[in-house]
Amino acid sequence: MATAVEEWVEEQARVAQPARIHWCDGTEGEALRLLEIGQNEERLNGPVFIELNQKKWPKAFLHRSHPTDVARTEHLTYVCHPSREMSGPNNNWMEPGEAKRLLTRLSTGCMKGRTMYVLPYMMGHPDSPYAKACIQITDSSYVAVSMRIMTRLGKQALEKLKNRNDFVRGFHSIGDLSPRRRFIMHFPDDNLVWSIGSGYGGNALLGKKCFSLRIASWLGYRQGWLAEHMVIMGIEDPQGEITYICGAFPSACGKTNLAMMESALGGYRVWTLGDDIAWLNIGPDGRLWAINPETGYFGVAPGTSMVSNPNMMRTLRRGLFTPTLFTNVALNPETNEPWWEGLDGPVPEKLLDWQGRPWKPGSKEKAAHPNSRFTVSIYNTPTLSPEFDNPRGVPISAIIFGGRRGHLIPLVVESFDWTHGVFLGARMGSETTAAAAGEVGIVRRDPMAMLPFCGYNLGVYFRHWLNMGQRLSRPPKIFSVNWFRVDEDGRFIWPGFGHNMRVLKWIIDRVKGRVPARETPVGLIPYLEDLVVDDLNLPREKLAKLFEIKMSEWKKEVEEIRQFFKQYGQHMPRELLDHLEAMERAVRI
Ligand code: OXD
Ligand code: MN
Numbered sequence: 001m002a003t004a005v006e007e008w009v010e011e012q013a014r015v016a017q018p019a020r021i022h023w024c025d026g027t028e029g030e031a032l033r034l035l036e037i038g039q040n041e042e043r044l045n046g047p048v049f050i051e052l053n054q055k056k057w058p059k060a061f062l063h064r065s066h067p068t069d070v071a072r073t074e075h076l077t078y079v080c081h082p083s084r085e086m087s088g089p090n091n092n093w094m095e096p097g098e099a100k101r102l103l104t105r106l107s108t109g110c111m112k113g114r115t116m117y118v119l120p121y122m123m124g125h126p127d128s129p130y131a132k133a134c135i136q137i138t139d140s141s142y143v144a145v146s147m148r149i150m151t152r153l154g155k156q157a158l159e160k161l162k163n164r165n166d167f168v169r170g171f172h173s174i175g176d177l178s179p180r181r182r183f184i185m186h187f188p189d190d191n192l193v194w195s196i197g198s199g200y201g202g203n204a205l206l207g208k209k210c211f212s213l214r215i216a217s218w219l220g221y222r223q224g225w226l227a228e229h230m231v232i233m234g235i236e237d238p239q240g241e242i243t244y245i246c247g248a249f250p251s252a253c254g255k256t257n258l259a260m261m262e263s264a265l266g267g268y269r270v271w272t273l274g275d276d277i278a279w280l281n282i283g284p285d286g287r288l289w290a291i292n293p294e295t296g297y298f299g300v301a302p303g304t305s306m307v308s309n310p311n312m313m314r315t316l317r318r319g320l321f322t323p324t325l326f327t328n329v330a331l332n333p334e335t336n337e338p339w340w341e342g343l344d345g346p347v348p349e350k351l352l353d354w355q356g357r358p359w360k361p362g363s364k365e366k367a368a369h370p371n372s373r374f375t376v377s378i379y380n381t382p383t384l385s386p387e388f389d390n391p392r393g394v395p396i397s398a399i400i401f402g403g404r405r406g407h408l409i410p411l412v413v414e415s416f417d418w419t420h421g422v423f424l425g426a427r428m429g430s431e432t433t434a435a436a437a438g439e440v441g442i443v444r445r446d447p448m449a450m451l452p453f454c455g456y457n458l459g460v461y462f463r464h465w466l467n468m469g470q471r472l473s474r475p476p477k478i479f480s481v482n483w484f485r486v487d488e489d490g491r492f493i494w495p496g497f498g499h500n501m502r503v504l505k506w507i508i509d510r511v512k513g514r515v516p517a518r519e520t521p522v523g524l525i526p527y528l529e530d531l532v533v534d535d536l537n538l539p540r541e542k543l544a545k546l547f548e549i550k551m552s553e554w555k556k557e558v559e560e561i562r563q564f565f566k567q568y569g570q571h572m573p574r575e576l577l578d579h580l581e582a583m584e585r586a587v588r589i
Contacts, residue, residue: 018116026154058319088457120157123293128391136170170206214455238267264498271385286473330367340368403430413523418469421478459571521586
């Protein structure tokens, strides 16, 4: 008798009509075969995979996507709850029946002549009580190889499922890649993601943003946990004690750099657990426990170097576990090495740009696409935490909310309590980057860095955060951070990168009750003497500038936050509005 999984796959095959169906076993041999086949398969701008210089970049391959398919397309991403209200103003919505009819029409025959890959995978360690078993089908070998890097792909997921019917379903086809026939749709009540017309990671690796954030946030709401857009890291202090923290930052704010930071502060080191997604559950001890459901990084290449992220450079060149993919970076045709803006060393004289066209230094366009990416196994990380595969996860002592703000937001602020911490997260804003299609450089409100990823009404989500706090007997402390404040000349004041450990040290000192803090209208900030910065060339006035609270700027901020909160109407928790009002009164003086 066919299992529930087999039945579902057969049903999808009847719609998509592939030439053949391949059930992936998740072995390295299988990935290598797919890479081999892809090297001989020509597309618009070359083969699906190009083998890179294996001496310098072991197991690395280049993939060029369709030029119109290079980022998440939020305007084509829908969350289809039965009621528009539950999807909230933060999501595009379509009535689920209508959405399914549209997708069925677009998907009928979409895999004709192609192979349908069936990917059974786990998000989370198979032995974890928090892990979920999932099935994705796809007609892209690039997606199949990427999913093997990003998830625990293979038979163990099928074994977990046996004949259960509650698995997370993902239907993916690149379709005809036309942006006019591209949709990424979520059906939270069916545990279903249906994505057609895009091969881009965030749109196509359905275990990532689609399941582990949008669908999982809804599961978390109903089951009493949180799915968050967060790094997870352990920080070891000079006494050898490790404190685990999580941090939410909008796309391309240096989250990956933070997760594997090389500390510029002696005696401290980072243990990496994850750079993008955290599932947070309340453990039997009443603490918050985090797991990273993924097993890889899908990181932004430009700007990654031995200066900004030496551990990522080591990870990318390690080649121990699974092949590594580069997407839409430039290629040095002489050395057959990948290249991107910001990489160490001189700019090569000749390159092929991300579309495979000849490129020379001084060209107007970038050689690598600004959102070019690497997909690499987390097991290659030299700083990987020994706790990474611990099925129960790690206990979290602090949560940080960060954003890219040139002005206003202090380097670090501690919340007065959990509710105020939720307010700090809810009012987050950040200057936009290239990770999502759209305008770059404007401030957009991005609560908990979840605006594009929360699978239900954000107002209801804030209430869920408040409720979680009530259920925790030892809630983590909550902080906001901003590494990006600039001076009058537009230069960053804070050195950032490994120096961010100086801020993390203060956070840990606060968690351990080792230092006092100064109360301001926007939260608790450090006494400057408690920040270890004496070996930095940072005059005290500059340091003070990082904490300057300009009332006139805050008034504008309060107004913007109010406008943002207003959209959530009756769902907006009273407690958060009270904090906004208290802040308004304070900055009016
Ligand atoms: C990502 C994103 O790709 O947040 O991680 O956009
Ligand atoms: Mn992300």
